[in-house]
Amino acid sequence: xxxxxAGPAGRLQLVVESPSAQPRALALSCHPHPLHGGSLTNxxxxxxxxxxxELGAVSxxxxxxxVGDSEGVFDNGAGETDDLLAVAARALDEWxxxxxxxxxxxxxxxxxxxxxxxxxxxxxxxVAPPVNMYDFSSLQPAVRRWLLIQGEDDEIVxxxxxxxxxxxxxxxxxxxTLDGAGHFFHGRLNDLKQVVLERxxx
Numbered sequence: 001x002x003x004x005x006a007g008p009a010g011r012l013q014l015v016v017e018s019p020s021a022q023p024r025a026l027a028l029s030c031h032p033h034p035l036h037g038g039s040l041t042n043x044x045x046x047x048x049x050x051x052x053x054e055l056g057a058v059s060x061x062x063x064x065x066x067v068g069d070s071e072g073v074f075d076n077g078a079g080e081t082d083d084l085l086a087v088a089a090r091a092l093d094e095w096x097x098x099x100x101x102x103x104x105x106x107x108x109x110x111x112x113x114x115x116x117x118x119x120x121x122x123x124x125x126x127v128a129p130p131v132n133m134y135d136f137s138s139l140q141p142a143v144r145r146w147l148l149i150q151g152e153d154d155e156i157v158x159x160x161x162x163x164x165x166x167x168x169x170x171x172x173x174x175x176x177t178l179d180g181a182g183h184f185f186h187g188r189l190n191d192l193k194q195v196v197l198e199r200x201x202x
Contacts, residue, residue, distance in 0.1 A: 005090050008082045010071025014062040015040055017053050025122070025201075026091055027052035027101040029061040030084060030108030034074050039067050044105045044127060047189045051196040052103075058095055062087050064111075077107070077134065081114040088119055099201070101125065106157070106183070110134050116141035123147070123201050126173070127192070128157045128183055131165045146173035147199050149192060151181030174199065 003014040029052070031045045032038035040046075040061040049059040064080045065072030072079065092100065102121035104112030109126035113136070116124055124146040129136070150162050159177060166172050176195050181188040 004069065005087070007065065007070070007072070007086045009065045009073070009075075009079060011069070012062055012065070012071075012083055012087060013040070013067075013069040014060055014087065015049075017049060017059040019053050019056045019058070021056060023056060023058045023095065023098060025052070025055070025057035025101050026095045026098040027057040027059050027103065028084070028088055028091065029059065030080075030104035030111045031061065031064065031067075032106035032108055034064050034067045034080075034107075038107060039063055042105065043189060044185055044192065045108065047185075047193050048103050048105065048125070048127070048196065051193045051200075052101065055197065055200050057101060058091075058098070060087065060091050077110055077114060080107075080111045084111055084115045085118060088115070099123070101201075103127070104129075106130055107133075110136070110139075113139040113141060116143055124173075125149070125196065128154055129162060129165075130157050132157055132161050136165055140169050140171070142171060145201060146171075147196075148173040148175045149195055150175065150177050151183060151185060151188070152177050152179050153181060154183045156183040 063070040099122040103125040109129035
């Protein structure tokens, strides 16, 4: 179901999908870079959303400012973090009491990590975080459960750079590397989904 809410830079476009049974969690998904075609319809983000619904969560994905029907202009991560916080506040108000799952792919992973300490999700899921493009030195979320998925043959975000960054954290995430997978997981989306399903909170 498509929705529009008020955001910090104007309206924000959302897509909300609910499980058939009583939801057990609320999952927010952040899309890749707005200036490189990233949107809530991205295949990886769509697969994450499908996985969350299958796991029994309400799935909310949204367009950052300046994408699709969302108003505003690209703000290099800062404004997009504010967008995420606005969407989270609205969703948590609509589905109070549900555990929060927070996910992001590529640029969306960077935004999710920026907001993680404020949102304190019960589960954080980052896919191909762009550690080679943004300053991740201060991003060390104190979350209880964190899964990082990386493609071994990622042509945009080097797996070795992600491994080095994650391994140096005080609380490193659980890491899963998909052999032969590129940045956009072409031909490997079902494998990505399987990892999410297998490692979700019980």
